[in-house]
Amino acid sequence: MVNNNTLSDILSSVPNTSEFNVPTELQRTDDFRSTAPESREEEEELANTYYSHADWTRLPLLEGVRNGKGASKSYVWKYGWRMQKKGIIPLKYHWVCTSCHKQRSYRPHNYNVTKGTDAAINHLLDHHHVDNDGSTLKRTRSIADQVLSQPPSITTSSYGQDITNYGTIFNEAEWKGAITALVAHENLAFRLLESPYMQNCLTMLNPAVDSRGCLPYHSTLRRWISQVYNSHVGVITEQLHSATSAIHISFDLWTSRNLKALCGINCHFAHEYGNLKSFLLALPQQDGKHTGVNIADTIAEIITSFGPTNNIGFFVADNASNNDTCIQALAREFHFNAAERRLRCAGHIFNLVARALLWGLDEDAFLRELAEVEITAEELSFGDAEGQ
Numbered sequence: 001m002v003n004n005n006t007l008s009d010i011l012s013s014v015p016n017t018s019e020f021n022v023p024t025e026l027q028r029t030d031d032f033r034s035t036a037p038e039s040r041e042e043e044e045e046l047a048n049t050y051y052s053h054a055d056w057t058r059l060p061l062l063e064g065v066r067n068g069k070g071a072s073k074s075y076v077w078k079y080g081w082r083m084q085k086k087g088i089i090p091l092k093y094h095w096v097c098t099s100c101h102k103q104r105s106y107r108p109h110n111y112n113v114t115k116g117t118d119a120a121i122n123h124l125l126d127h128h129h130v131d132n133d134g135s136t137l138k139r140t141r142s143i144a145d146q147v148l149s150q151p152p153s154i155t156t157s158s159y160g161q162d163i164t165n166y167g168t169i170f171n172e173a174e175w176k177g178a179i180t181a182l183v184a185h186e187n188l189a190f191r192l193l194e195s196p197y198m199q200n201c202l203t204m205l206n207p208a209v210d211s212r213g214c215l216p217y218h219s220t221l222r223r224w225i226s227q228v229y230n231s232h233v234g235v236i237t238e239q240l241h242s243a244t245s246a247i248h249i250s251f252d253l254w255t256s257r258n259l260k261a262l263c264g265i266n267c268h269f270a271h272e273y274g275n276l277k278s279f280l281l282a283l284p285q286q287d288g289k290h291t292g293v294n295i296a297d298t299i300a301e302i303i304t305s306f307g308p309t310n311n312i313g314f315f316v317a318d319n320a321s322n323n324d325t326c327i328q329a330l331a332r333e334f335h336f337n338a339a340e341r342r343l344r345c346a347g348h349i350f351n352l353v354a355r356a357l358l359w360g361l362d363e364d365a366f367l368r369e370l371a372e373v374e375i376t377a378e379e380l381s382f383g384d385a386e387g388q
Helices: 004-011 040-050 098-102 118-128 143-148 159-166 172-185 190-194 196-205 218-241 292-306 321-334 346-359 363-372 377-387
Strands: 062-064 080-085 093-097 110-112 247-255 261-270 276-282 312-317 342-344
Touching (some): 080 098, 093 098, 093 118, 110 118, 172 190, 190 196, 190 218, 218 276, 218 292, 261 292, 276 292, 312 321, 346 363
Parallel strands (some): 247 312
Antiparallel strands (some): 080 093, 093 110, 247 261
């Protein structure tokens, strides 16, 4: 299965402009500049107040500084105590997160900040979502909340304009990848995005979808999916060439709802680590009559395009006679024994056996006889009750 990130890389070569670097605030040289109290008593009183909630039994290697937190410039001191290592000369200062300490958290929450407050900054960001401007969670309200919290504008404005103002950056490549994956994996109609109702829903969420030309027609969506498929052909080819077993092929034909004949071609093999791999190689349209030779031409073209012509294993197909002819033609093309490489589809065999048990050798005669039988409503209800 192809993930959305991969799809967005394929569908656009535009560099990602939404990368943000978190700035690092280095400790200033005067972070611990002291504003010492005038007397020893005032100093001790200030220290006792500053560390009033500190549980020193959980900080056996640390002690308070004589003048409390001092006149630090860094914002980290609003969220943590300034302490020093016991009996160490020169002094080594530590930052202790007051929130984690009070909650008796078992995660690390004291850091050596003698040479810089980077560790304390990272702790606040990672565990408490706090930066220099306060809590980041308070600044991540939904677009709707931000719009509704604004006073009514005197000038003419629209909900779409408000979303444009407050919304995040629209990433065109990620959008194309996401919508392509949705349509392909959920087997949705290509014309779904041409529906005015769907387009209205999408533009209400973000007007940039329309203004950037990202509401594709069915032909555009088909082109995007083709781009994704073609970009992965090389990956599949490499896997086939690195297979540790023969490449086995299964195929079948059926008609789509729009009356197009399709030939599904699947491969099965053990990859370089010995694990079984099975996936769809191609789903080409089958042109012309469904003769064995015509089907063989379609399959041979796909096999040749991927390259495993020297490592072909067995072929699995249902019991139709044209499949026998097809594999005979493939045997002449790739030089193998058709009788040895032809495998029957077990599911098709079970289906034939079940139909024979139900209807006998002549299914049409059984259905004709059944059509002449009159079944009462009571008999039908009795059959339903028995089936339950």
